[in-house]
Amino acid sequence: MTERLRQAVRERAHGHCEYCLAPDDHSSASFTIDHLQPRSAHGSDDLANLAWCCWNCNSHKAAALTALDPQTNQNVPLFHPRRDTWSEHFRWDEEQVHIEGITPIGRATVERLQMNEPAIVNLRRLLMLIDRHPPLLGSSQ
Ligand SMILES: [Zn+2]
Structure with a gap:
């Protein structure tokens, strides 16, 4: 994969994870390119x-x-950033730091990707203090 292609993917996502919306400039681990249909x-x-x-x-x-959607125990597709709209499948909880799945796809994806791990939730709390969380892009994606 070329650096140019990698940059194009990053720019399209405005530097945020297309699943959990984490910003790549506040991460200790490098972001990566996800193949929606795996190689x-x-x-x-x-x-x-x-x-x-x-x-x-x-x-x-x-x-x-x-x-698996934990609510119905049905096997459902994972959230697909090119086909699905984030705000139709997820929302922030009242505290604004946990992602809630609001559809079978959303619930299954939150669970499978473990989008509310304690360290990630802690980071969201810190990012709130500098007005970097929740990111504005979730509602328009
Ligand atoms: Zn993520």
């Missing part, structure tokens, strides 16, 4: 198959395309 399943390096992704979301997603 192992013949996913391409086409921009339409790529998403900007934090290390936590990427490592928990791995090559999964589906996951």
